[in-house]
Each structure stands twice: as C-alpha cells, then as structure tokens.
Amino acid sequence: MTLLDGWGRCTRGWAEVRGPLDRQALRALLATRPPHGLLARGAGCSYGDAAQNTGGLVLAPATEPAITVDAGGGTVRAAGSATFAQILARTVPRGLLLPVLPGTARLTLGGAVAADVHGKNQRTDGSLAAWLDSVELLDGNGRLHLLTPDREEFRATVGGMGLTGLVLAATVRLIPITGTRLRVTTRRAADLDALLAELDAARSRYAVAWIDTTATGAALGRGVVDLGDHLDEPDEADDLDDLAGLDYRGGLGGLEYAPARARRAPRLPFCPFIPPTARAFNSLWYHRARASGPRCSNCPRSSTGWTRCGTGTGPSARAASCSTSSPCRTAATA
Template sequence: MVADDIRSWGGTVKAQHFVSRPSWREQLPELLARKEGRSVLGIGLRRSYGDSGLNPDGSLIDMTALDRVISFDPVTRLLRAEAGIAFDSILELFVQRGYFLPVTPGTRFVTLGGAVANDVHGKNHHSAGTIGRWVRRIGLIRSDGTEIELTPDDQTGLFAATIGGLGLTGLISWAEIELLPIDSAMMEAETIPFANLDAFFAVAAESDDAADYTVAWVDCLARGDRLGRGLFSRARHAPLGARLTKRAKPKLSMPFAMPGFMLNATSIGLFNGLYFYRGRRAAGPAITPYQPYFYPLDAIGHWNRMYGSRGMYQYQSVVPPATARDATREMLETISKAGEGSFLAVLKTFGGVPSPGLLSFPQAGTTLALDFPNKGQLTLDLLNRLDDIVREAGGRLYPAKDGRISASMFRAGYPAWETFANHVDPAFSSAFWRRVSQ
C-alpha cells in the first residue's frame, strides 16, 4: 500500500490516499481485512469528475489490474468479467464478434465496476435505460470478508443499493451483463441543426421512435431567438458493414494544463458559432464508425487539461417532463447571461424506462450537462443559482459528475437516500458521501 496524491478528473480536488493495486480477486478479502482503521473505496479508471471516487486520507483499492473475462455465453449473450475491465477492452474483444455494449457513456475509458457503481446512461436511454437494467449478477465483497452474489430478484435491497451506489455498499469484484447483438461496427447517423430550444424539443420528440441513439450539442451562450440552438444527432447500428474497425487511439493529447484565461466568453462564443455553422453545412445522413459517434472526446488524450490548472466543474441535471422546457430555458438564460460554460454542452431527453438503483440518476425528462472552468467563488455562485432552478423544477444532479452539491440539494433529489444509507458498508466511504450524508 502506497501513499499517492490522487486528483479528480475535473481537477478541482487533489488529496493523498493509501492505494492498493491487487492483481487477483483472491487478494481482495485480505486487502479489506487489513485496511488499518481507514475507510476504503474501490476505484477504476477515475473518470468521475468530482469527489465521488475520492476518499482523502483513506484507502483506495485500484481494480484496474482485475480486467479479465471470466465467461461469455453467445446464446444468452451474457458476459461475466472482472470489475476492472475497461469498456474499451470489451469493445475490442466483442464488436468483431457481433456484440456491443447495451449502454455506454461518452467515454470508453471506464471500468465495468465503475459503470455499475454509477449506473451509467448513454445516448440510448430513451429505449434501453441505464446499464443497471442489463446487469444480471454482481459479485460483491463486504468489509467483513463476506462474498455475496447479487441478482435483480434480490429481496434484501442490496442489489438496488449497489446499482448506482457509488461503490459504497462493498467492493464490486465482478459483474455479469447482457450484450447487444449487432451486424456492423458502423453507425447510420444523421445530424440535424435546430434553431432554438423549442426546435430541440420538437426534433427530440420525433426522434425517440426513429432512432436508437439521440443526443444534442447546444450553444450555451446563444441568446434571444437563438437560445438553445444546436446540432441534434441521432443514429442506429448499421445493418451492413465491417465488424472490425481499427482501434481508435487519441489523435491529439493535451501535454499540460492550458492557461485558464484562454477559456472565456469570447473564445467560447467564437468556437460555438463556428461549430454550429460548420455542423449546419455538414448536416444530413452519414455512415461512420462507432468510435467517433459514441466517443468523440476520446480522440483527445487528457482533454480535461484544457480547463487549466484549477480544473473544472461539470454540472449535469435532469428535470421532469412537466417542468423541462421552462427549467432548461431558465438554466440556459442564466448561463448565457453569466458568460460562463464551455463548448462541451450536451442536451438530451431521457425516457421513462425506470432505473433499478436507489441512487440512479436518470429519470424521465431532460438532462443538460456542461463544463465550467473553475473560477472559484464566481463559478460556485453560478452553480448555486442553477441548483435553485433544478430544485424548483423537481430535478436532481448526477453524483458521478458532481464536486460540490450540498447535502440538502442531494437529499431533495434522491428521496431514497436514507434507505440506501442502510445498505452502505460501514467501512466504505468517499468525500462525496461524507459531504451529503452528514
């Protein structure tokens, strides 16, 4: 066990941790037994933006060396693998065989265990729900050394607490998920420009039945009649095409943190304007490999460094259908007037497929996700104003993206949090959980 300084993906939190890096699952009960009085948390590729994957002055168990496939049944399409396997590796192994992840977030550099612990969602939430709906079994090790195999029909509530449970119910050792059959590694995609927020909701409504995957980029600084303008993308897996595509590696990499002054309202506004007009000119249908469609930011190594040495906050909310239009408009107006935000702004409608986890983030409604360069109190004040809008609309924030939510805001958005707390392993903790539960 070594002491390492670990930084969040957003770069706003850096703290010392005692880190263990096991190579075999058989080592896990022993590691939990000798945690030496410190709280513990399992981690993967550390793509959580805030502090849900950090445990300052406590212990972390780095699961990334536990990345083996345990079994796969081509008839049932059930893949059982160790928790540390990356989605990147699953895709590399199975796309060429005609299978795809049932749900994937916007990066392939997440582990299976991390995906389950955060109950990740993707561009197909309106039809497929979260990854938790596709989990068939979980191997969980509690701090007393007990190893439990959990299934969706679990009557204790521990399965529901572990799905989206932020790694707090114990150490996920392995998981079994159902893969999706595909005929091709290519995507039939279409880009549709929309002029404002009302146009977004119109194209989103018509696309739910027309496409398996939908998402939109939105210009967070546009105002007036152009408020909420952007580019809508919808796609499905192509019925014909190559199953094997060249493994995508980052074409560019940020070698160091950019100076913070380079990200300002002027530079972001210029980028957003050019991006919108370029997207409008290239609009229409296209055939593309799956990697650039699902994982555009993975083409840039260490892209989080573009926000400078002070890092950034990502703010992702979801508000229910009845209040979505007004609340989203108010959030975009607030962001635009403040001149904050970034060129990475995502707008999407979630479907009504219920998530299985007690702390699962997605619910029916509209989700808005933006990155904000960390400008200290100025940024925090803006995020607090957005909190008020989301709370009033009956929405909530995404713990995997959060780095500053208050306990009252968290509890308002997750009314099942006390039920969840009963399933938290007493030896497991995180900076996020200590902030919102006490």
C-alpha cells in the same frame, strides 16, 4: 502515497494506492478495517472526487481485469477493473456490442456499475442497470454476494457509487451487431423549442443534443441534434481499399475494434474558456454542423462512440466517401 484527482481536476488528494489483489488478499485487507476506509477506483473518469479517499486506502485497480465472453448467450462477464475498451475489444469481433456506451471507453465496468452509466440510447434502452444479469459484490465484511436485479442490494449497488462494497465482476447482456457502423443524421435546431421538438420526434435508437449555452435572445437554447441507428448491413472489406496509405488501425473493414488513444489535455497556466472564446467556439460548432441527410459512422472505434463520417480530414472523413456498394452510400440514398 499517490496524488489522485478526477476528470474535472477540481480536487486532489493523497492516498495509499494498492492493487490488483486476489479475492483472498482483498478479504485480508478488509479484515484489517483500514482507519480511513477503503475505496475502489476505476479509471478515475468521474468528474469530481468520487474516486478519491484522501488520507486513506484506494484500490486501483482492485483486481485483474478478467473478461469472459459467452457469445452464444450474448453476455460478457467482466471484472470490475476491466475497461469498456478492453471489453469491446473482446466482444465486437464476435458481433456483440456493449448496450450502453458512455462518452469515454476508458471507464471501468466497476465505475460504470457504481454510477449506473447511460449512453446516447438511454431514452430507448435505459441505463446500464437494465442490462445487468448480475453483480458480484464483496462487502465490507469480506462476504461475497451474487446480486440479481430482483434484490434490494442490487438496486443499492447499481448507482450506489461504491458505497455497498467492491464490485468484483458483473455480467452484462450484449447487443448483436452485424457491422460497426451507424447511420447518423444531424439536425440544427434554431432555439430550445425546436431542439426539444427534434428530440421528442426522434425515433432513432441513439439521440444526443448539444446545446449552445452562450446563445441568447431568439437563439436561446439553439443546438445540434444527432440521431443514430445501427446499420443492418455488414461492413464491407472493400472499404479497406479506401484507407490504403492512411495510418488507420480502426475496424472499418469488419467487426474489429481498436480504441482511439486517449489524450490528456495539457495543464495551462490560464483558463482558455472565457465568454468570448466560448461564444466563438460554440458559434463555429453550431454552424459547422451541416443539416445533412444520413451518413455513416464507425460506432465503437471512437472514444466517444459517436464519430461522424464526412466532417473531418482524417480516416473517418475518407471513409465517408464510401464506394457505391458500401453501407454508408446505401444508407444515404435510402
């Protein structure tokens, strides 16, 4: 038995974990009608207990993470157990990006289908459902279904939290990109009205707001709005010179992808998030967000898919001081 939890670590439960299994073995397992049911688990990134089946069977991963890119057709067919990081590593070098990038690249395609995940472009591009050509589902009776968007079962499965069966694979349409960078603009908004007005006025493909929930009075709902668009220009190889000597394995020099290593927060014997520390952190976060003009960001490299250049001391910050010919500078002066 294995102790499983979710990203929020709020509930934990013991379950028998199996996998990866091939289709025949999955069918045989389903035929045994496990008494406490059978649940597919992706990367366990869901916040609560969605990926737990206490006292029962959990498939983690359900299958091998096979990935096939159709570069000509601009699609990828990947197993439900393939992570976004694994998929991006195959598509980005071909100038193709997943159309929906949630706040972590560790999640799996199966988990993404089950939760119909959104990215920071939901306003403009919709959630994952809008980009799925098909979903291959193994139902509780071991029957395989090829679900297309016109079918009711598709709508029950995408966003259905795994309750209609196992997502064995899905085919996703991809976005063509010429480089890995975004032009990012950050704006501070002094209160909730200003923040909502910024979002209403946003014309960028990507838009996300962070709200300081500890602010009160006239500052109630203040926050920071980030707007982003893909740069049309290809990444320039000379950016690699800027990174000489730095321990950086990212893809600033071209269409490369190397995900940041996920770090797990340590378990502390106390909760560091109490009102005074939350207020101090939020105030710092709000004030450090410069009301700046456009700058560049290396989009798919970060675990959030949204790293800003020029706001730190690491390689990203270094990259912000791009050479005169770089797309970053071009964008900033446009």
